Amino acid sequence: MPAIHEPKLMSGNANPILASAVARRMSMHRGVNVGLVDARVERFNDGEIFVEVFENVRGEDMFILQPTSNPANDNLMELLIMADALRRSSAARITAVIPYFGYARQDRRTKARTPISAKLVANMMVTAGIERILTMDLHAAQIQGFFDIPVDNLYAAPVFALDIEHQFKGRLKDVTVISPDVGGVARARELAKRIGVQLAIVDKRREKPGEVAEMTVIGDVKGKTCIIVDDICDTAGTLCKAAEVLMEQGAKEVHSYITHGVLSGPAVDRITKSVMKSLVITDTIQATEPVKAAKNIRIVPTAPIFAQAILNIWNGTSVSSLFETETLHPIYEGTYARF
Template identity: 40%
Template sequence: MNKEELLQLMHPMKLIGLSGNPALNEKIATILKKPLIETAVQHFSDGEIQVNIGESVRGCDVFVIQSIQDPVNENFMELEIVLDALHRASAHRINVVVPYLAYSRSDTKTRSREPITAKLVANLLQITGLDHLIALDLHASQIQGFYNVPVDHLHAMPLLAQYFLDNGIATKEEDDIVVVSPDHSGAKLARNFGQFFDAPIAIVDQRRERYDTDVHDMIGDVKDKKCIIVDDLIDTGSRISSSTKSVLAAGAKKVYVAATHALLSQNALETLNELPIEQIVVTDTIKHSHYPDRMVRISVDLLLARGINYVYNDRSMHLLSESDLK
């Protein structure tokens, strides 16, 4: 009997998929060849949530998959209640997998009497109890330090970059590719993304007090270039809109967008559909019923499934970063 077989015998892996993104949950379970535990989630008329886990998890290593997306507070509370249920059911180890972790943008205090909600979320999850967190493209990497349990921070940007390479949109041989950050804080992300194409970066000089301005100054040369605007998420689409208008005003010939999380709140669909963008490439961390016309969705199912498998078998995530996820 090898180590993996012994582990399955002593502490079997079990998966729970919650309401945030059922389609992604099913994809991950299919790759791992593990059925999702039947979990009954009932919402009462007053908003209260009741959860019933349909089978024994005593002594098991349980992975709870929940994308904390709209409705954010409802999905977060659902996760909290399941964690409490797992503790009371004597699970051996409780692992939380969050394709999208809400409140990550509130990671620092910038003015008086302002909360750091990302830290509050970390406190609440740890009070309820979890042994391990697997997250994907957190808004700020330092959020890992808010947790006193192991955090594996996975990245989808290599998958997005590979799409541009596979489809001939960008290659290392081209010299007309520029990766654009929509503001100064995203420069590091743009630089990392640009390394896949050996491309320079440019920055939209966009400041908070001027978010509503259509066109901003550019730092860097985008004239007659093919621009890829890269960000960790797309919310209302306003930042992508002003960035697109800025690079076009500076002489860019084509504009593409790459982002991990497509929140698409408020009038994002209409805003993005009106822009002269060639393609918007995102992942499937968040589910919606409708998407913008030129949006391409890349699945992170294999990335998350392998992350779960590596955690369960105590393998180094460094090996995952070097593995082929195509």
């Protein structure tokens, strides 16, 4: 097999802004230009996707950056077809960098005669020639077991911890981290432990999907600055309702830190009009113009951590080292000062 000299990054149409930012960070770390592979990812008039790679990729270590966000099916097909094009061009290894892994919410059969779509997507990716997955905050950790190839799942918690320590410097003693449901307690507890604060839970009951019937706060939030932590915010109904309940229970103010800002339908309008002082999301999903314009939505970058993770995979070094806040201090130097 030919020697692998430099990592090569390719992007689809889902989030080219993040892909370019990752390439810039990789160039800075390597000391050489790591540009995006010259290719075209286009559609025929009937919507079929066509991919053409204009560079020689034989024997190269290829990384495709493509979140499978809205439109999920189009972006997923782009990823699969790009992988097939690279495999047929004799790339040495193909790693799919999927900042937001779509279909992750369909990870089990919740009732009779329903699919496990996350497993189906995993099978499709492997069949297309993808040999490794790099993603962030999988909705369900067990999805890693759906693959028979390595899956590296990065966490936003260390990045959020840096941001919280910066934004709430001198006020951390008044902060309480909130899990918006019982299922997210582990994620919220991890962040609370990192920044050394207390944890509370909002217990919710649903009458039917998409509607929340009742919410109860478990823990003391009176006079506290509450930070709701979750992996996905879709229509923001649950999130805004949880913020209202916390304020009714005596919270001083409410902020939210969400990894993947899906923000579909009425989400942005709800957030803008809600009692939340701020919603912080990452750029795993490319922000729409309404999201960018919203006065109480802020975006933190993930390019530094993804660029370092890609280089670690390419070098054959530890990816799990990026789970530690201290490891991210130098990576995010210039974004957040050392405390």
